[in-house]
Amino acid sequence: MSTNPRDRRIADDVAIDRALLCCANDCPNRWSVDAGAGRCCSAHAWADHHLWPQITAEQQDAETDRALANTVGPAPSAPRVPLTLADKREILGRLAALFRKPRDHRAWQRALEEKVRRGEQLSAMQRHCLAEARRSMPATIEDAA
Numbered sequence: 001m002s003t004n005p006r007d008r009r010i011a012d013d014v015a016i017d018r019a020l021l022c023c024a025n026d027c028p029n030r031w032s033v034d035a036g037a038g039r040c041c042s043a044h045a046w047a048d049h050h051l052w053p054q055i056t057a058e059q060q061d062a063e064t065d066r067a068l069a070n071t072v073g074p075a076p077s078a079p080r081v082p083l084t085l086a087d088k089r090e091i092l093g094r095l096a097a098l099f100r101k102p103r104d105h106r107a108w109q110r111a112l113e114e115k116v117r118r119g120e121q122l123s124a125m126q127r128h129c130l131a132e133a134r135r136s137m138p139a140t141i142e143d144a145a
């Protein structure tokens with residue numbers, strides 16, 4: 001037996017994994033039924049013992065099919081249509097407009113103030129942020145004057 005802690009940890013993981021598997025030889029499923037014949041998967045638990053090799057083969061085939069299905073990549077997407085010059089200009093124009101638009105750094109504070117005016121309840125964090133904002137910066141320029 002190895003004294004290397006890493007090797008022992010890996011061996012323990014393998015032993016734990018095996019303990020989770022169906023008691024039928026080479027069955028790839030985890031056990032889910034403990035009905036007196038050992039801890040078996042549902043496929044083996046309710047079948048006669050003479051059918052177990054056939055069931056195991058079916059379960060292994062199903063496991064292989066699932067693994068193959070998981071390795072198949074996503075369906076091919078539609079071929080990309082290149083953007084026209086007009087499309088590119090329109091997209092860049094919208095992007096530029098975003099940067100030209102003046103940003104309202106106090107919109108969230110005004111939204112919270114409006115909620116307070118309407119009598120809506122604020123969360124503890126909203127109340128805290130609003131109190132901090134009122135202390136450090138007035139809601140509007142007119143308030144500052």
Ligand SMILES: [Zn+2]
Nearest residue numbers: 022027041044
């Ligand atoms: Zn099984």
